[in-house]
Amino acid sequence: MVERIFGGGLTVRSDPAGAEACSAFVRRNVDEGVTWLQSYVSDDGSRSFCLYEGPSPEAIRKAAAANDLPVDRITEVSVLDPYFRR
Amino acid sequence: MAQVSVDRSMATTGGLLERAEELAALDERLDAVKTTGSGQVVLIRGEAGAGKTALIREFCDARAGSARIVRGACEPLFTPRPLGPLIEIAEELGGDLFTLVERGAKPYEVVAALAQELDGPSPVVCVLDDLHWADEATLDVFRLLARRIESVPVLVVAGYRGDEIDVAAPLQIVLGELATSPAITRMKLSPLSPAAVAELAEPHEADADELYAKTAGNPFFVVEALAGGAAAIPETVRDAVLARAARLSPAGRSLLETVAVVPPQAELWLLDAIAGPSVDGLEECLATGMLRSDPTGIAFRHELARLAIEDSIAPSRKLELHRAALAALQEPPIGSVDHARLAHHAEAAEDGKAVLLFAPAAAARASALGAHREAAAQYARTLRFAADLPASDRADLLHLRSQECYVTDHIDEAIDAGQEELELRRSLGQLEQEGEALNWLSHILWCPGRTAESRHAREEAVALLETLPPGHELALAWMNSWSVPDVTRALELAMELGDTDAAVRALSVLSEIRFTEGGRQTIEQCVELAREAGLDELEGWIYSHSVRQAIAMRQYDVATAWADAAIDLCSDRGLELYRFYALADKADLQLDQGRWTEAAESASAVLSIQRASILPRIQGLVVLGLVRARRGDPGYEELLDEAWALGEPTGEPLRLGSVAAARAEAAWLAGDHASVAEATEHALAIAVDQRHAISLGELSLWRRRAGISDEISPDTGEPYASQLAGDWRLAAAFWDDVGCPYEAALARADSDDEAELRAALDELNRLGARPTAAIVAGRLRGQGARGLPRGPRRATRENPAGLTSRQLEVLELVAEGMRDSEIAVRLVLSERTVGHHVSAILRKLGVRNRGQATAEAARLGLLSQDR
Numbered sequence: 006m007v008e009r010i011f012g013g014g015l016t017v018r019s020d021p022a023g024a025e026a027c028s029a030f031v032r033r034n035v036d037e038g039v040t041w042l043q044s045y046v047s048d049d050g051s052r053s054f055c056l057y058e059g060p061s062p063e064a065i066r067k068a069a070a071a072n073d074l075p076v077d078r079i080t081e082v083s084v085l086d087p088y089f090r091r
Numbered sequence: 092m093a094q095v096s097v098d099r100s101m102a103t104t105g106g107l108l109e110r111a112e113e114l115a116a117l118d119e120r121l122d123a124v125k126t127t128g129s130g131q132v133v134l135i136r137g138e139a140g141a142g143k144t145a146l147i148r149e150f151c152d153a154r155a156g157s158a159r160i161v162r163g164a165c166e167p168l169f170t171p172r173p174l175g176p177l178i179e180i181a182e183e184l185g186g187d188l189f190t191l192v193e194r195g196a197k198p199y200e201v202v203a204a205l206a207q208e209l210d211g212p213s214p215v216v217c218v219l220d221d222l223h224w225a226d227e228a229t230l231d232v233f234r235l236l237a238r239r240i241e242s243v244p245v246l247v248v249a250g251y252r253g254d255e256i257d258v259a260a261p262l263q264i265v266l267g268e269l270a271t272s273p274a275i276t277r278m279k280l281s282p283l284s285p286a287a288v289a290e291l292a293e294p295h296e297a298d299a300d301e302l303y304a305k306t307a308g309n310p311f312f313v314v315e316a317l318a319g320g321a322a323a324i325p326e327t328v329r330d331a332v333l334a335r336a337a338r339l340s341p342a343g344r345s346l347l348e349t350v351a352v353v354p355p356q357a358e359l360w361l362l363d364a365i366a367g368p369s370v371d372g373l374e375e376c377l378a379t380g381m382l383r384s385d386p387t388g389i390a391f392r393h394e395l396a397r398l399a400i401e402d403s404i405a406p407s408r409k410l411e412l413h414r415a416a417l418a419a420l421q422e423p424p425i426g427s428v429d430h431a432r433l434a435h436h437a438e439a440a441e442d443g444k445a446v447l448l449f450a451p452a453a454a455a456r457a458s459a460l461g462a463h464r465e466a467a468a469q470y471a472r473t474l475r476f477a478a479d480l481p482a483s484d485r486a487d488l489l490h491l492r493s494q495e496c497y498v499t500d501h502i503d504e505a506i507d508a509g510q511e512e513l514e515l516r517r518s519l520g521q522l523e524q525e526g527e528a529l530n531w532l533s534h535i536l537w538c539p540g541r542t543a544e545s546r547h548a549r550e551e552a553v554a555l556l557e558t559l560p561p562g563h564e565l566a567l568a569w570m571n572s573w574s575v576p577d578v579t580r581a582l583e584l585a586m587e588l589g590d591t592d593a594a595v596r597a598l599s600v601l602s603e604i605r606f607t608e609g610g611r612q613t614i615e616q617c618v619e620l621a622r623e624a625g626l627d628e629l630e631g632w633i634y635s636h637s638v639r640q641a642i643a644m645r646q647y648d649v650a651t652a653w654a655d656a657a658i659d660l661c662s663d664r665g666l667e668l669y670r671f672y673a674l675a676d677k678a679d680l681q682l683d684q685g686r687w688t689e690a691a692e693s694a695s696a697v698l699s700i701q702r703a704s705i706l707p708r709i710q711g712l713v714v715l716g717l718v719r720a721r722r723g724d725p726g727y728e729e730l731l732d733e734a735w736a737l738g739e740p741t742g743e744p745l746r747l748g749s750v751a752a753a754r755a756e757a758a759w760l761a762g763d764h765a766s767v768a769e770a771t772e773h774a775l776a777i778a779v780d781q782r783h784a785i786s787l788g789e790l791s792l793w794r795r796r797a798g799i800s801d802e803i804s805p806d807t808g809e810p811y812a813s814q815l816a817g818d819w820r821l822a823a824a825f826w827d828d829v830g831c832p833y834e835a836a837l838a839r840a841d842s843d844d845e846a847e848l849r850a851a852l853d854e855l856n857r858l859g860a861r862p863t864a865a866i867v868a869g870r871l872r873g874q875g876a877r878g879l880p881r882g883p884r885r886a887t888r889e890n891p892a893g894l895t896s897r898q899l900e901v902l903e904l905v906a907e908g909m910r911d912s913e914i915a916v917r918l919v920l921s922e923r924t925v926g927h928h929v930s931a932i933l934r935k936l937g938v939r940n941r942g943q944a945t946a947e948a949a950r951l952g953l954l955s956q957d958r
Contacts, residue, residue, distance in 0.1 A: 062724035063691045063715075070688075078861065081725035 007055045007065060008078040014050035033071045037064040056082075108287040108310075110146055113278055117150045120276055121158060121246045124214045130240035130274060134266065136253040137280030140311030140328065140395050143250035146280065147218055150248070158246075159215045165224040166355040167394050170453070170469055172431040173228040173462035176219055177201055179387070184208045193427075195460055198231035199663040205236065209245045221394075222251040223262055227499075228462035231665055234265045240274050253279065261464065264700055282308030291317060297324065311393050318380070332399035335381065342372030343379075350382060351400040352412045352439070356390035360424050365415035413440035430456060434469060443476040450476075451488070458495060461665035467495035467504070486515040486524065493531065498628070500668040500704055502538050509535060526556040527564045533571055538668075538704040540741040566593040575604055592629060595620045599633045603640045611641070611649060618656075631661050631669035638676040642683070643785060645829035650680050668704060671697065675707035678714040685832040685858055691718045705737045709746055712737075713753045720757040721833070723861040727757055744778050748786030751775075755793035760862040767797035775801075784808030791815055814838055823847075827930050833858055840867045845876055846924040852879065853895050854931070892935045892951060899953065901928040906945040906954055 009015075017023045034041055039059035046053045059065045062079050069076045107114075113135075120131045137143050151160045161183045163176025172178070174192060181192040188204040196204075209215045219225075219233060236247065251262060269275050283291075288308055289299035295317045301324055306312040312328045319325060319334035336347055346369045350357045353365075362370055373389065376382040383392050391397040404412070417436040421428065430453035437445035454469035470492035477485050489512035496505035509532045516525040529552035536545035549571050556565040561584055569581035570593070578600050585593035599617040602610035614637045621629040634657035641650035654677045661670030675697045681690035697711035716730035731754050738747040751774030758766035771790045778786035787804050788811025794801055795815060803815050814822035819841040826835035832854055839851035840863075848871050855864035868879050894902065904914045911929065915922040933939065936947045948954050 061695070062719055062722070062726060063688075063695065066688070066722075066724075079722075079724045 006080045006082045007057055007069070007076055008080075009053045009055065009069075009075050010077045011051055011053070011075065015046060015053060016050055030072050030074075034068045036071070037068040039064050039068040107142065107145060107149055108290065109283055110142070110149070110280075113146055113280065114150055114153075116276065116278060117246075117248065118154075121154060121214065121216065124244055124246045125158075128244045130243045130245045130247065131276065132237050132240055132247045132249065132269070132274060133276045133278065134269075135248065135250045135278050135280060137250075138282075138309065139252055140309045140393065141280040141282065142310040143252075143280060144220055144393075145310070147220060147248055147250055151216060151218065154216065159211075159213060160218070161215060162218040162220070164218075164220040164355060165222060165226070165229065167221070167224050167397075168354060168431065168435050170431055170435070170457075170465045170472065171224060171226045172429055172453075173226045173457045173460040173465055174198075174201065174232070175226065176229055177205070177232055180205070180217065195456060197461055197664065198228050199235060201232050202235040202239075205232070206239065206243045209243050211244070214244045214246060216246045216248060219247065219249045222249050223260075225262065226457070226462045227261060227464045227665055228457070228460040230261050230265050231461060231662070234268065234662060237265075237269050237275070267696065267699055283310055283313060284308065288313055311395055315396070328395050329399040329402070332396045333403055335379075336400060336403075339379070339381075340372060340375060342369045343375040344372070345369035346372035347376055347381060347400055348404050348408065349412055350376075350389055350391065351397050351404065352409060353416050353436075354394075354397060356385055356388035358388040361416070361419055362389060364419035365412065410440060414442070416440075417442060417445055431465070431469070434472060438472055438476075443479075446476040447473060447480070454491070454495070458491075463495045463499045463665055463667070467492055467499060467501065470495060482515050482519055483521065486512045486519070486521075486528075489515070490528070490531075493535070497535050498666060498668055500538075500671060502535060502704060505535050506532070506539075522555060523559055523562070523564065526552050526559065526568065529555065530564055530567050530571065533568075538706070540705045540737065540746065542741050542743060561588075563588065563590050563593055566590060566597065570597045570600060573600060573604070575601070578604070591620070591624050592626060595624075595626070595629060596632070599637065603637055606640050606644050611646070627660075627664045628666065631657065631664070631666040634660065635669040635672040638673060642676060642680050645683075645831070647680055647684055647830055650676070654680065671700060671704065671707050675710040679710055682714045682717060683831050683834075687718045687722070687858065690714050694718070705741075706746055709734045709738050709750060713749055717753050717756065720753075720760055721858075721860045721863060723760075731757060739773070742777060744774070744781050744783035744786040748774050748778055748783060748790065752786070752789035752793060755790065755797070759793060759797055760866075764797035764799075767793055768799055779804050779806075782806040785811075788812065788815075810838070814841065827927075827934065830934055832931075832934075833860065833863075836860075836867075837863070840870070843874075845871065845874060846921055847927075848874075849876070850924060850927050853897065857893060857895055892947075892953065894932060894935055894953070898928050898932050898935075901925060902932050902944065902948055903954060905929065905932070905941050906948055 017026060031041060037059065039057055042056040042058060044053050044055040057065055059068070065079060066076055117133060120133055123129075124131050135143050135146065151162070154160070161180045163179040165171060166175050174195075178192050181189040184205075186204070186208050188201070188208050191200055191204050209217065219229075222230075222233070225233070233247075233249065236243070240247065285299070285303045285308070288303040288306070291313055292299040292302050297317060302313065302316060305324055305326065306316060309328075312331060315328060315331035315335060316324050319331050319338075325331040325334055336344060339347065346362075346366055349362065349366045349369065353361060362373070373382075377384060377389075380392060381396065382389050391400075401409075413436045417433065417440050420433055420436065423429075430449050433449040434446060434453045437449050450469045450473040454466045454473065457463070457469060458466035470488055474485070474488055474492065477488060480488075489508045493505045493508035493512065496502070496508060509528060513525065513528040513532060516528050529548045533545045533548035533552060536542075536548060549568060552564070552568040553572075556562075556568050559565070563585075566581040566585045566588070569577045569584070572578070578597050582594060582597035582601060584590075585597055595617050599614055602613035602617065604610075614633065617633050618630055621627075621633060634653055638650050638653045638657060641647075641653060654673050657673035658670055658677070660666070661673060674693060678690050678693035678697060681687075681693055691714070694711040694714040697707055698715065712730045712734035716727040716734065719725070719727035719730070731750065734750045735754060738750040741747060751771050754770040755767045758764070758770055771794055774786065775790045775794070777783075778790060782804075784806055785808050787807040788809075791801060791803055791807060792811050792814060803812065807815065810822035810825035813819075813825075819838045823835050823838035826832075826838055836851040836854040836858070839847045839854075842848055842851075848867060852864055852867045852871065855867060871879055900918060901914060904917060909917070911922050911925045914920070915925045918925070920928075929941070933941075933944055936944050936951075938944050938947050
């Protein structure tokens, strides 16, 4: 889980330009073996919580640097599902 | 879509299925070389039978008119001929290169000559195929060529099997190092799609689904399965090949077997000599496409087919063929005798005498070329047949094998051979050689951390050698103690004997111990002396020891220069072990200098190589562990735990002290002060016992920070002792001065002064040290400070020197010629804080004074009038 803090706020438009920006992120992540699974962004765009799969924290940082994205904190997480019963 | 005929090889008929994209990429790379004059490397990876060679052929055939093409293929021998592919290439290119390769030059000389031959008006395509079988010398050439690729107008196309290289394989290490170069393109050949398989199956009326299921789209398998013509699709590649071979005439089948035992290819004269009447079957084998004719001889279309046939030959027939090949290859009508090839056939022919003749010769040649891995294997082969040799000859062979294993960092094998040699020397009563073997064992036992055994062997060596007339071995035995009186004695003896090797060794050790008293210059002289005497190993050895000493003395410029020189030297000369040491030292010094991203890269490179020597691995684990812990990233515990498991049993401050300090720091960052005590107790006791100044300092300081009050040993080094005595200012100034920003910030963090704490916080944020910054911010808040920055400021990342926005403000005023006192007034800061900013600016810009800072700032466009 990668927490990011955006000084100027984050805006990704839901148009072709926004889609192109996102797929550019994905392409650059490939170089580091990093996969972006999903993100949650605060309403004001100042923070995001991004779920990634990657070989090491260094790879995640390198991918972030290549995409010019800030990294505040990286935490290793596992899935806990409220509807999981056994 | 391209057409392909499966009756002959896919390679010769032109048009490959589903390879258009790869061919276009190769064309594009070659065009780039043509237009820019700057070289490119294309790495083609695929499983066996994926069609790497076929793709390369297709590309070369298409471009044969417009570019010069040279080819070299590595040989599937257990111990290939050193520089085999380069010999092929040299035969095509001629010139100085040919002369050099003929006389067995070193890889760096070969690359220089190769670059010269390749440097012309029209670009050259240089094919290095089957790189997974490459000998060490060839890999060195490849590595060196790739490193300077941009200065040579060549397209290097290298094919290798992705499935054959295991973790420690030398090729993987080389490929790992090439990882980030922009001149390198990687492509992976995928299996054929179901549609392509169906297209191939159609003319044969074969069941496409079944064919795809069995072959998984492997192009070679598909072609073989169809060419076999059997009613049922064979289960394995081997079955497919054998089914195909079964349809040949007896002569054809016999010839196929003959070619199968003489990899990589059978020269026509060799076939004439060993195939007998079955040579009549050649035409049939070529016509059916099972064999192909190369400029150098007759070869299988694919190694998979050769292996299948070779496996199927009856043992007695195989023996007979190897014997015939062995006899014929001893007297080649053209070219020189290839000892590696002879040794291969000698062993397969179970001809012990011939093995003893050819394998040591092959080993000596391999060693001289820097192919130490092949040399070690040839000595091992010799020893398998050496049971009847006199014991002293066997001991000599074991000695040579141990040395070759050691330089390739196969320490366990080196120790086994060394111990076996020692036993033989003892049983023979060869006292001097026994002393030599003990010295050697003492040296190599240290690498995997067997410290007590190493010391014991050294003491035995000294005791034994002192009873004999003084010589080289006694000098080495004395020197191995690393104590000033003994090393001085060793130096005097070596000078008396005129023994350059021992004298330079002893002198460099002395200079290291007395590093601050002009030792640095002497070490550089020692390197020079070793170079002049042509003693490569000694040169690498001096560097590998001295870099660590320079780091301990905080002379990072010297350490960086030496580490870089060592890495270059050792890559050139195949000194794997010392290269590995230098790489680990580089990770260490990058961490100290606050270059964490680079430090993590270097440490990861060290950790990706599984080796027996533990010191570099410990360093790599500690550096990567600390980078993660300091950034607040996960995954540091397992790294530091492994380092501790490796370092703890050695009982040495060098290996165990740094690990304990790192674990203490990680515990402190996590706020777990109890673990700080636990992590440091054992190591501190050893450091006190051995009076290890740095370990004492680091460990005591972490304990103090965790609230443990110890009595501080008088042996504690600086600046730790000052910091422990409460003089954080002096410690901070020391770290500023030597260029360790993180340590400087930590020293300032002990202050009560808000400006100092803020300076520390700025620096920690710049470094990305989130947990440490949080601790300092907590202290500031405790003092009632407000408006603290959170995380590294955006601006820092955007200016090239990594200056904070405050430092940029100060720099502007420095550039206007203001003094510290004037700047302090302007920015409402204390003069001392301005002083700290100015020294940080000078350090980050890498300059000595304000004038240079202004010039550098202008050059980097940091000043507002430039922006």
